[in-house]
Amino acid sequence: MKIEIAYxxxxxxxxxxxxxxxxxxxxxxxxxxxxxxxxxGVNLGLVSMDKMVGGVEGQVFALFVLTVAAAEVAVGLGxxxxxxxxxxxxxxxxxxxxxx
Amino acid sequence: MELKxxxxxxxxxxxxxxxxxIVLITGFVLFSLDLIYKRLSHTLAIxxxxxxxxxxxxxxxxxxxxxxxxxxxLYVRDSFSSLLQVFMILLTxxxxxxxxxxxxxxxxxxxxFYYLLSFSLLGGMVLASSYNLLLIYIALEAxxxxxxxxxxxxxxxxxxxxxxxxxxxxxxxxxxxxxxxxVFLYIYAxxxxxxxVLHFNAPDKSFLILGLVFFLFGLAIKIGVVxxxxxxxxxxxxxxxxITAYMSSVGKIAFFAPVLRVMPLVQESFHNTWxxxxxxxxxxxxxxxxxxxxxxxxxxxxxxxxxxAHSGYILAGVSVANAIGLKAVIYxxxxxxxxxxxxxxxxxxxxxxxxxxxxxxxxxxxxxxQGFMAWVFAIALLSLLGIPPTVGFLIKALIxxxxxxxxxxxxxxxxxVGVGVSTGYYLRLVVLMFMKxxxxxxxxxxxxxxxxxxxxxxxxxxxxxxxPMLLWNYISPTSEMLFRR
Numbered sequence: 001m002k003i004e005i006a007y008x009x010x011x012x013x014x015x016x017x018x019x020x021x022x023x024x025x026x027x028x029x030x031x032x033x034x035x036x037x038x039x040x041g042v043n044l045g046l047v048s049m050d051k052m053v054g055g056v057e058g059q060v061f062a063l064f065v066l067t068v069a070a071a072e073v074a075v076g077l078g079x080x081x082x083x084x085x086x087x088x089x090x091x092x093x094x095x096x097x098x099x100x
Numbered sequence: 101m102e103l104k105x106x107x108x109x110x111x112x113x114x115x116x117x118x119x120x121x122i123v124l125i126t127g128f129v130l131f132s133l134d135l136i137y138k139r140l141s142h143t144l145a146i147x148x149x150x151x152x153x154x155x156x157x158x159x160x161x162x163x164x165x166x167x168x169x170x171x172x173x174l175y176v177r178d179s180f181s182s183l184l185q186v187f188m189i190l191l192t193x194x195x196x197x198x199x200x201x202x203x204x205x206x207x208x209x210x211x212x213f214y215y216l217l218s219f220s221l222l223g224g225m226v227l228a229s230s231y232n233l234l235l236i237y238i239a240l241e242a243x244x245x246x247x248x249x250x251x252x253x254x255x256x257x258x259x260x261x262x263x264x265x266x267x268x269x270x271x272x273x274x275x276x277x278x279x280x281x282x283v284f285l286y287i288y289a290x291x292x293x294x295x296x297v298l299h300f301n302a303p304d305k306s307f308l309i310l311g312l313v314f315f316l317f318g319l320a321i322k323i324g325v326v327x328x329x330x331x332x333x334x335x336x337x338x339x340x341x342x343i344t345a346y347m348s349s350v351g352k353i354a355f356f357a358p359v360l361r362v363m364p365l366v367q368e369s370f371h372n373t374w375x376x377x378x379x380x381x382x383x384x385x386x387x388x389x390x391x392x393x394x395x396x397x398x399x400x401x402x403x404x405x406x407x408x409a410h411s412g413y414i415l416a417g418v419s420v421a422n423a424i425g426l427k428a429v430i431y432x433x434x435x436x437x438x439x440x441x442x443x444x445x446x447x448x449x450x451x452x453x454x455x456x457x458x459x460x461x462x463x464x465x466x467x468x469x470q471g472f473m474a475w476v477f478a479i480a481l482l483s484l485l486g487i488p489p490t491v492g493f494l495i496k497a498l499i500x501x502x503x504x505x506x507x508x509x510x511x512x513x514x515x516x517v518g519v520g521v522s523t524g525y526y527l528r529l530v531v532l533m534f535m536k537x538x539x540x541x542x543x544x545x546x547x548x549x550x551x552x553x554x555x556x557x558x559x560x561x562x563x564x565x566x567x568p569m570l571l572w573n574y575i576s577p578t579s580e581m582l583f584r585r
Binding site: 015018019022028031032035036038039041042045046049052053055057058060061064065068071072075076079080082083086087 | 233234237238241244245248249252256258261262264265268269271272273275276279280282283286287290291292
């Protein structure tokens with residue numbers, strides 16, 4: 001098997017495990033980690049596609065994804081801290097005050 | 101070989117980018133002011149933002165014919181981007197008239213509000229004027245991350261944090277899907293430029309379709325299309341009301357802009373897939389949005405569902421991938437941004453009266469206690485419903501005409517059903533305000549600025565409905581230009 005194909009498969013696996021994490025998990029931190037896992041799958045895919053296509057744009061994109069994901073997770077952790085302060089750690093996974 | 105030939109870098113034409121630069125500098129100035137002063141005076145922050153946005157707006161209006169590309173093809177300025185940017189900046193200026201009083205009453209908007217507003221406006225402006233997936237990604241994140249923080253700005257209120265967290269998780273999912281779509285498009289054409297990708301003709305189109313589906317589903321989550329809408333009512337209800345107004349108008353224009361850039365580039369070979377996928381999403385969206393809005397007791401949440409339904413109507417126009425569909429969609433998007441914003445801003449003013457909870461009962465006999473607000477809200481609601489003198493009728497008729505032209509009868513008929521259902525909740529609210537006799541508690545008076553902005557928006561809803569040519573003369577060449585790309 002060519003090495004690019006193997007990396008692409010790993011990237012798809014990372015992306016899908018992040019997706020299932022977002023859908024199934026309840027814990028707030030795990031949810032955040034799952035979204036980051038998806039973005040890392042995207043990064044790996046971009047870089048391995050670069051190897052396949054023979055360009056550099058994908059690696060530039062991957063750098064931007066890394067930077068912006070850091071900003072997003074900082075906001076997410078800030079929100080988690082705010083939620084923990086208002087509700088306490090134990091009941092934080094049941095955030096269902098808003099519903100129909 | 102000369103070094104100059106080796107590195108062929110030209111200086112970007114900054115003249116095309118001046119409005120964005122002004123908004124960016126305004127954001128930095130507000131940021132520095134917030135750092136320097138411990139308690140930033142809101143009047144100062146509002147005046148600085150209004151001056152900055154007005155300068156950007158004036159530059160845009162006086163150089164409306166500015167065309168061209170800069171930053172090595174990353175950034176495109178054409179009439180589409182100028183038109184959308186004019187509306188975004190205007191609506192942001194109008195919004196600022198409402199923040200001061202809201203902040204005084206709720207103690208919820210801090211100094212961060214002002215610079216986050218300008219950063220998200222900048223993101224929206226860039227989003228309206230790029231074909232490059234890299235720039236679209238960055239602008240999308242600039243808008244979204246600002247929105248997450250803005251949603252959570254209500255102090256000590258748990259619903260605000262909850263809405264923001266749901267928005268953050270689903271927004272992260274959306275951005276991951278969209279960028280995985282970018283990966284597939286990159287495999288297909290070896291480029292991130294959407295024009296290049298969609299005009300590229302390879303025998304095997306599976307990667308193109310896969311990539312487009314991922315990219316559009318990512319954007320669909322941001323817009324709030326129905327299978328992925330869960331965050332939208334929660335975030336809209338939890339956010340401070342002026343910010344809800346902002347998200348439902350400027351945010352909607354910004355997130356729809358890349359979709360409208362993709363739509364004219366749809367090729368003959370996957371036209372049917374496009375119609376089927378987008379048309380189905382549109383039908384599910386407006387039917388679900390209208391039916392669920394019927395049972396809401398909370399008016400803010402009801403307007404959030406009506407916003408979902410209107411996304412559905414816009415998508416119905418998008419599914420007709422021809423010039424008529426695009427004209428109707430641009431008109432709809434711009435007109436909806438005014439209606440949606442007006443609806444939420446009325447709530448933002450009414451919330452200032454004591455123990456007001458946005459419930460349906462609170463609106464009983466509003467005409468007697470606050471006639472002005474009742475009339476403005478009635479115009480906004482009738483326009484959202486689509487009663488003839490207002491613009492709401494015109495835009496729905498335009499979408500229906502373009503659906504008929506594209507022979508998409510199933511979408512058109514279901515759309516009429518959706519509009520019929522929506523009569524239930526819009527008219528109920530109007531009846532409550534005008535027919536009920538019971539006098540409610542004292543209502544907060546709007547200030548002069550607020551009155552003026554609301555009158556301006558309500559009148560523009562009527563004028564755009566009676567004299568559509570005012571806007572149509574700009575939209576029509578724009579959409580034909582997009583189809584020549």
